[in-house]
Amino acid sequence: MHRRFMAPGALAAASLMLVIPASAASHAPGAPGIGDPYYPAYGNGGYDVSHYDLRLTYRPATDELEGTATLLARTTRDLSRLNLDFLLDVGEVRVNGAKAAFATSGEHELEITPKKPLDKGTDLTIVVRYKGVPSSKKAYGFTSWHRTPDGGVAANEPEAAWWWFPSNDHPLDKATYDVSVQVPDGTQAISNGTLQSTSSRLGWTRYNWRSGKPQATYLATLAVGRFDVTTGTSDSGIPVVNAYSKDLGPHNGAARASVERTGEIADWLSEFFGPYPFDALGGYVPNTDTGYALETQTRPFYSPRQFANGSNTSVVVHELAHQWYGDSVSVKGWKDIWINEGFARYAQWLWSEHEGEGTASEIAAYTYASRPADDPFWTVKPGDPGPENQFHGAVYDRGALALQALRDTIGDDAFFTILKGWTAKHAYGNASVADFRRYAEEVSGQPLAALFDTWLFQPSKPSAAVARAASVAGPQAPERPKSWKKIAATNGVHAH
Numbered sequence: 001m002h003r004r005f006m007a008p009g010a011l012a013a014a015s016l017m018l019v020i021p022a023s024a025a026s027h028a029p030g031a032p033g034i035g036d037p038y039y040p041a042y043g044n045g046g047y048d049v050s051h052y053d054l055r056l057t058y059r060p061a062t063d064e065l066e067g068t069a070t071l072l073a074r075t076t077r078d079l080s081r082l083n084l085d086f087l088l089d090v091g092e093v094r095v096n097g098a099k100a101a102f103a104t105s106g107e108h109e110l111e112i113t114p115k116k117p118l119d120k121g122t123d124l125t126i127v128v129r130y131k132g133v134p135s136s137k138k139a140y141g142f143t144s145w146h147r148t149p150d151g152g153v154a155a156n157e158p159e160a161a162w163w164w165f166p167s168n169d170h171p172l173d174k175a176t177y178d179v180s181v182q183v184p185d186g187t188q189a190i191s192n193g194t195l196q197s198t199s200s201r202l203g204w205t206r207y208n209w210r211s212g213k214p215q216a217t218y219l220a221t222l223a224v225g226r227f228d229v230t231t232g233t234s235d236s237g238i239p240v241v242n243a244y245s246k247d248l249g250p251h252n253g254a255a256r257a258s259v260e261r262t263g264e265i266a267d268w269l270s271e272f273f274g275p276y277p278f279d280a281l282g283g284y285v286p287n288t289d290t291g292y293a294l295e296t297q298t299r300p301f302y303s304p305r306q307f308a309n310g311s312n313t314s315v316v317v318h319e320l321a322h323q324w325y326g327d328s329v330s331v332k333g334w335k336d337i338w339i340n341e342g343f344a345r346y347a348q349w350l351w352s353e354h355e356g357e358g359t360a361s362e363i364a365a366y367t368y369a370s371r372p373a374d375d376p377f378w379t380v381k382p383g384d385p386g387p388e389n390q391f392h393g394a395v396y397d398r399g400a401l402a403l404q405a406l407r408d409t410i411g412d413d414a415f416f417t418i419l420k421g422w423t424a425k426h427a428y429g430n431a432s433v434a435d436f437r438r439y440a441e442e443v444s445g446q447p448l449a450a451l452f453d454t455w456l457f458q459p460s461k462p463s464a465a466v467a468r469a470a471s472v473a474g475p476q477a478p479e480r481p482k483s484w485k486k487i488a489a490t491n492g493v494h495a496h
Contacts (some may be wrong), residue, residue, distance in 0.1 A: 027117035029081040031341065032109050034170040038334040039158065039385040041106060044083040047124065049073045051175050054165050054186040057182040057204075058189070058224050060151040060229025069165050073124040080117050084110040085159075086166035087139060088132030095126055107139040108162045134163040146288045149247060151224035153286045155294050155301040158334055158390075160480070161217040172430055174214035182206045183224055190223040190243045192297050194280045211297060213278055214428045221296035223286050234263030237268065238281045241299065245287035249325050252290040254307035258316050259283040265313065268354065269347060273321070274420040277328035277427060283316065295322030295344075306489070313355075314348045314486040321347035330427040336432045337390050338382040338456060342399025343419075348487050349400060358481025360469060364404040365478040367397050373461040377489050383433050383456030393491050402455035405470035409451055410444040418443050 030046025033039070049071050065088065072355040075082075085108050092470065093102045103111045110128075118124070125256065134145035134152060144156030145163040154164045161167040181189035182204050193211035200206075211220075227243040234240055239261045243256060262281055270276050280298040287304065291330040292303045293315055300319035306312060326340035349360040358366075371377050379489040380394035389395070416439050422431075437452050451470075453460050467473035 002106060003255065026109045027078040027080040028118075028406040029111075030077070030079050032083045034108065034168070034172055036172075036333050038390070039170075041109070042085065042159065043173060044085065044168050046077050046079045046082055047073045047075050047168070049168050049173050049175045049368050050298075052165065052167065052220075053175070053180075055180045055449065056164070058151070060184065060187055060224055063133050063135050063147060063152055064131065065134055065152075065164060067129075069126075069128045069130070071086065071124070071126040071128075071166070072167075073126060074122065075118050075120055075122045077120050078117065079114075081111060081113045082118075084112065084126075084128070084166040085162050085169040086110040086128070086130070086133065087137040087162040087165075088130045090128060090130045090166075091125065092129040094326065096124060102405065110166055128166045130166070137163060146286070146290055148225050148245070148287050149150045150226045150245070150287070151183075152223075153221075153223045153288055153301070154176070155221050155223075157218050157294055158391065159218060161220060162363075164222055165220075167216045167217045171216040171218070171334075172332065173290060173429070174212065174216050174330065174430075177209075177211040177215055177220060179209045179211075179220070179222065179332045180206060181209075181222065181224065186226065187331055188227045188229065188243065189222075189239075190227065190229075190284050190299065191223060191301055192219070192280075193278075194239065195241065206417055213297075213328075215297045216327070219295065219297040221294075221301060223284055223301070225286055227284070227286075230260065232263060232269050234276075234281060236267050236276060237264065238262075238276055240277065241282040243282070243284040243286075245285060245304075245494060247287050248285060248304055251285075251304040251307045254309075254311045255285045255302065255304060258307060258313050259285060259302060261313055262320065264314060265316055266323070268351075269317070269320055269324070272326040272347070272416060274423050277324060283319070293319055295319045295326055295340075297323070297327045312486050312489055314351060314483065314488045317348050317351040318344045318490055327427055329423055330430050331439055332430045332432040332435075334387065334390060335383065335384045337395055338399045338402075338433055339431065341391070342382060342403060345396040345400040345487075346403045348483075348490070349404075352481060352483035352487065355483065357483035357486075360404055360407075362478060363481050363483070363487070364401055364472045366481055366484065367401055368462075368472050369469050369478055371461070373460075378460040378461040381457050381459055383452065396491065398455065401472055402452070405451060405455050405467075405472055406440065406448070407446070408471040410440070412448055414444040 014265040051072040053070040083101040093100045098115040135147045144160040146153040179191040189207040192354035196208040226246045232240045282299045285302045291305045323345040325343035349363045353359045375421025382395045
């Protein structure tokens with residue numbers, strides 16, 4: 001608040017102004033974006049959400065969704081107004097119990113004006129009542145809601161929340177979740193975390209799911225349909241819930257043969273990345289016509305097409321690796337996507353070695369040799385690929401090459417110490433590529449700026465001499481590893 005001195009003669013006039021709180025001038029609308037240069041309108045400024053409580057009713061036959069979202073948050077600045085990211089039709093908004101004015105703007109902004117301005121550090125309870133048909137809504141020309149023959153699915157990256165709940169939609173604002181969904185009897189609702197309870201009444205069944213660890217908005221998922229659900233427990237004691245649409249057809253066997261190994265694969269990954277960071281595991285395969293998979297927290301989404309050529313545990317490895325790299329440790333900004341995708345792809349290389357289908361070093365050599373220097377692949381910079389190339393194959397393959405070069409430069413002991421230490425240091429938080437380089441230098445005791453620049457930031461193929469020095473290239477053309485086809489099948493696994 002700004003202070004100023006008044007002459008005595010001005011006091012009478014000034015007294016007329018005192019009906020407006022002196023602090024009102026310092027209150028301003030929160031930003032309609034959180035500040036990510038890749039997606040300027042994603043997320044919002046001025047507040048931080050700690051918890052989402054979503055109470056929903058969904059009608060599969062008509063794709064109608066009705067809900068009440070309660071957000072617990074705190075202001076981070078003086079606010080006269082705040083935004084949420086959302087697409088469905090809003091009927092009422094309340095802020096701390098009082099009705100608030102609201103309007104829509106842009107592609108996906110819900111502008112909320114509380115009855116009174118909000119001071120910095122104010123605890124907020126925001127209640128939004130809404131309804132709509134998610135499949136009828138588009139933003140920027142696309143939808144992240146997948147209509148299925150028996151229901152619908154919310155799963156996409158970097159945005160999926162707008163179609164089913166209002167949010168501060170950016171990984172920087174992670175929160176815990178309670179998701180309660182009422183659906184007609186005979187239909188299931190699958191979401192993240194652990195199933196707390198179910199109850200049935202008058203032809204409807206309600207499923208109550210809870211995610212008790214911080215979760216980014218794009219990692220929240222909802223799938224409604226008719227599923228075969230399997231349950232179990234990993235050797236490490238984590239409960240596993242998997243779900244498969246009843247109408248997967250010829251993909252059913254391969255999907256189950258892959259996803260049912262979730263507990264085994266997660267335990268194996270923990271040898272490299274540290275203890276599994278959440279209290280639930282699983283995956284689900286709905287009958288969608290999309291081609292990608294997504295690391296939705298604790299319960300990855302898999303398209304049936306991932307299993308069109310038979311079982312593929314490699315894609316399961318990829319999505320489960322993200323539970324550490326991407327979910328527990330999330331990006332600070334979307335330009336840091338290498339920390340998600342390069343590491344998940346490298347986990348596939350380690351799995352290939354585990355399965356006896358080609359070592360990480362052999363796959364790296366083949367990856368390097370398989371693309372000539374004039375291939376546009378090498379012009380993409382994994383360390384900052386740009387929004388148009390965020391899920392380009394180079395972020396995955398060249399990103400994994402960078403890790404192999406790092407491993408060969410600093411040695412296995414330091415490398416695997418970094419993989420575990422990083423996930424412990426930044427658990428349930430956010431970090432950047434620059435943070436990772438500094439941590440790798442700290443652990444290894446070596447300067448690594450040149451290595452990171454060469455493999456992550458130069459728009460050209462590293463020279464043969466540089467590749468040989470990092471054991472990424474050999475004197476002869478390498479043979480194609482046995483696992484190459486399976487790994488290549490997950491290229492574009494997150495294609496928008």
